[in-house]
């Protein structure tokens with residue numbers, strides 16, 4: 001790729017909401033095209049291109065010296081870099097590209113650049129997720145279970161039961177807040193194209209698949225996914241590129257509903273109870289579908305202490321609160337924790353209320369955690385604590401005379417429905433430790449993303465830390 005095209009691509013990435021490298025010194029390391037999804041007579045011509053974005057240290061000169069590779073389909077415009085190992089951090093991003101021979105009115109915002117592609121000649125590349133013609137082709141490929149291979153690369157569409165899906169569903173890009181890119185197909189399905197690629201199995205697909213097989217109705221039905229394997233700079237890799245699920249029509253998100261209820265002095269306890277029941281059903285199914293283990297609570301306590309130390313570098317106010325927080329974590333030291341696969345980032349924004357009941361979405365865990373952390377077994381109390389923190393966020397966002405009562409009744413209804421009764425003292429102590437750990441995570445999240453919101457988790461952290469002090473409980477180490 002010539003420097004001008006690399007710069008153009010980098011500019012496109014830099015303005016994309018899903019690009020994680022904003023504000024960092026980034027370079028295009030390589031662009032690896034996967035096999036064409038369309039045949040030579042079909043326009044637009046569609047394929048996935050995997051973009052490696054490098055983050056070299058400031059002293060290294062920019063590298064646009066990308067070398068052609070024999071492992072990729074021949075093109076004039078994009079080749080993987082020759083580098084086999086990367087001395088600096090990098091990320092892989094998916095671009096689903098639709099090539100047209102002439103400009104498409106209405107797709108100006110989705111233009112990736114003009115280039116000459118060996119098999120196509122001079123063309124204009126667009127983000128296919130924004131192109132109705134390309135989306136119609138992708139939809140048909142899902143329905144057909146399309147598969148295409150070239151040398152060491154393959155891309156395949158996998159389906160579950162798609163008998164209810166109509167071929168003529170009209171594509172509509174999702175315009176709400178999200179970290180990936182979703183396209184709605186009529187009122188039937190949504191395809192979420194993962195932007196930042198994680199090699200291996202995608203957690204959201206894995207969990208939706210397992211819960212669907214277990215007959216759980218509290219999540220959207222999984223209709224299929226797109227999987228690929230290719231040579232990434234000479235190394236064979238594979239990843240899931242997209243997930244197709246039931247579109248939850250007429251759905252309202254839990255965060256908005258909770259705020260509405262607070263603003264109108266309403267009562268959220270019925271909804272909170274339904275969310276508790278849904279979470280209990282999901283946890284039950286996850287226990288059946290994935291391994292479980294009993295672990296020494298001291299291991300979790302130690303992880304929480306480490307996370308707190310790391311967090312205090314980002315939010316130094318945590319240093320003075322550390323003794324109280326460690327007191328809360330220390331309660332875990334005396335327990336054996338039953339662990340399993342969990343949601344990992346359960347909050348009101350991950351819940352949608354449909355005419356058929358609440359549905360839970362986005363099983364990928366906390367975005368700031370590594371894949372190993374997100375897939376690790378954990379106590380189900382992590383998710384319970386996540387939702388309790390979310391009620392606290394909602395009440396703090398709409399303060400007023402009724403907020404404290406709203407919060408208490410939502411908490412009680414959720415906990416009672418989840419656990420079949422209010423937790424005993426031992427469970428309350430575990431829950432408190434998880435609430436503290438979650439609030440520490442949130443404080444870091446807010447410092448980095450929404451500095452105006454730091455007071456919310458900080459308020460909870462102070463309360464928990466001071467409770468520990470009053471109890472006179474001290475960490476044992």
Ligand SMILES: Nc1ncnc2c1ncn2[C@@H]1O[C@H](COP(=O)(O)OP(=O)(O)O)[C@@H](O)[C@H]1O
Pocket residue numbers: 174176177178179180181182190192220245246247248249251253349361362
């Ligand atoms: N199955 C679905 N049907 C309808 N809308 C959905 C569905 N799943 C997610 N959404 C909408 O998309 C938004 C983002 O979903 P999410 O899974 O969190 O995406 P991302 O991982 O890209 O951030 C949700 O807040 C919700 O409004």
Ligand SMILES: O=P(O)(O)O[C@H]1O[C@H](CO)[C@@H](O[C@H]2O[C@H](CO)[C@@H](O)[C@H](O)[C@H]2O)[C@H](O)[C@H]1O
Pocket residue numbers: 255345347348349365366367386389390391393394442445
């Ligand atoms: O992007 P994700 O939805 O995966 O989650 C991240 O962003 C959330 C904010 O959008 C953040 O949630 C925090 O704020 C919510 C209110 O906006 C609140 O309901 C949650 O309880 C609170 O944790 C989440 O922590 C973060 O991982």
